[in-house]
Amino acid sequence: MEALHAEEDLQSQALIWNHMLAIVDTMVLKCALKLRLFDAIHSHTSTNHQISLAELATSLTIPPTRISTLHRILRYLAHMRLLNITDEETYTLTIAASVYLREGSEKSHAPVVRYLIEEDMLAAMHGLDSYLVEEGMALPIERVRGEKFFEWAGRDEGLSKRFDDAMSCSTRSMIQAVVRGRGMVFSGVKVVVDVGGGTGNVGRAVVEAFPAVKCIVYDLPHVVKEGKEGEGVVFQAGDMFVSVPPADAFLLSRVLHDWSDEKALEILMRCREAIVGEEGKLIIVDTMIAENDSKDMQHIKLAYDILMMTYVGGKERTEKQWRSLLLQAGFSRCAFTRIMALQHVIEARP
Ligand SMILES: C[S@@+](CC[C@H](N)C(=O)[O-])C[C@H]1O[C@@H](n2cnc3c(N)ncnc32)[C@H](O)[C@@H]1O
Numbered sequence: 001m002e003a004l005h006a007e008e009d010l011q012s013q014a015l016i017w018n019h020m021l022a023i024v025d026t027m028v029l030k031c032a033l034k035l036r037l038f039d040a041i042h043s044h045t046s047t048n049h050q051i052s053l054a055e056l057a058t059s060l061t062i063p064p065t066r067i068s069t070l071h072r073i074l075r076y077l078a079h080m081r082l083l084n085i086t087d088e089e090t091y092t093l094t095i096a097a098s099v100y101l102r103e104g105s106e107k108s109h110a111p112v113v114r115y116l117i118e119e120d121m122l123a124a125m126h127g128l129d130s131y132l133v134e135e136g137m138a139l140p141i142e143r144v145r146g147e148k149f150f151e152w153a154g155r156d157e158g159l160s161k162r163f164d165d166a167m168s169c170s171t172r173s174m175i176q177a178v179v180r181g182r183g184m185v186f187s188g189v190k191v192v193v194d195v196g197g198g199t200g201n202v203g204r205a206v207v208e209a210f211p212a213v214k215c216i217v218y219d220l221p222h223v224v225k226e227g228k229e230g231e232g233v234v235f236q237a238g239d240m241f242v243s244v245p246p247a248d249a250f251l252l253s254r255v256l257h258d259w260s261d262e263k264a265l266e267i268l269m270r271c272r273e274a275i276v277g278e279e280g281k282l283i284i285v286d287t288m289i290a291e292n293d294s295k296d297m298q299h300i301k302l303a304y305d306i307l308m309m310t311y312v313g314g315k316e317r318t319e320k321q322w323r324s325l326l327l328q329a330g331f332s333r334c335a336f337t338r339i340m341a342l343q344h345v346i347e348a349r350p
Helices: 002-020 022-034 037-042 053-059 064-079 095-100 110-116 119-126 128-133 140-145 149-155 157-168 171-186 201-209 261-274 295-311 319-328
Strands: 083-085 090-093 191-195 214-219 233-237 249-253 281-289 333-338 343-349
Touching: 002 022, 022 037, 022 064, 022 110, 037 053, 037 090, 037 095, 053 064, 064 083, 090 095, 110 157, 119 140, 119 295, 128 140, 128 295, 140 149, 140 295, 149 157, 157 201, 171 201, 171 281, 171 333, 171 343, 191 201, 191 261, 201 214, 201 233, 201 249, 249 261, 261 281, 261 319, 281 295, 281 319, 319 333, 319 343
Parallel strands: 191 214, 191 249, 214 233, 249 281
Antiparallel strands: 083 090, 281 343, 333 343
């Protein structure tokens, strides 16, 4: 009995230590990215991207007195399943690190890491407890910055660019997943307005995949001025809470989870008012918390929910919550499709 109790107690300790130490993963990742460690290993082509400690130390200009420190960082990265250690004590990248953490990879998520650990973003996370207990307190990020996130992005070109970079990392994979998982969604669409479409990364990917579709990327003035028009893609500046241009289809990609139910409802109603034609529809590509999510997927979505709450006052929604919101906005027919991405595709018609 006592042994069982001791075992349970140790498991409890392990559980809380793992939670408390989660920040070490993020900071070691940050350290590796700052040193461009993943790129250094990948560019070591002479031995098939396998590199020894000494070779890596030379490549990263690590002083001899810090080689044992590098060794410990590498051991931790291997533990995080980002590196493999061969029998000959050389290092290679795992597929995840090679595809998603090299700066040179078109799918690199390095900008997301940089953005998440910015000083003000971390300071906002420190404000969660006050936000919880102080009624009427502004969002944690507003307390840090003295302004709303999108106002800050409107004033600070650097942040706007870092945010756009962080968003665009996953655009290509997400659109590929939409095409594979729900390719029919754009069939028959003539013009789609990509509401909150940023600098057009999603719009361009949609038009590339569906050349018959024309896309109007609609976003705030400071954002669309950075957009590059191209075949089938034009930009229009405006405020989605005021109005959106009329079209037969609207795309809301990773937009509604930025907003509270009240604000999301306003956006949906503006789209509903602007839909033209019998076959008009709304295409939402966004997070949905699903009962059959894997444990990993559930963790990501619930963590994202906390980030949305802290930075923009948004939330992640279950199918029931999405249905209720869409119904209130005048969309009575909705279909939900799981795709191979963090997002679902939700098609809604009046
Ligand atoms: C999370 S980003 C999504 C960008 C893009 N749809 C994607 O999936 O990559 C949200 C976008 O909403 C835009 N946005 C915020 N407030 C807006 C408003 N009032 N009117 C139009 N766009 C707005 C932001 O500028 C930003 O580009």
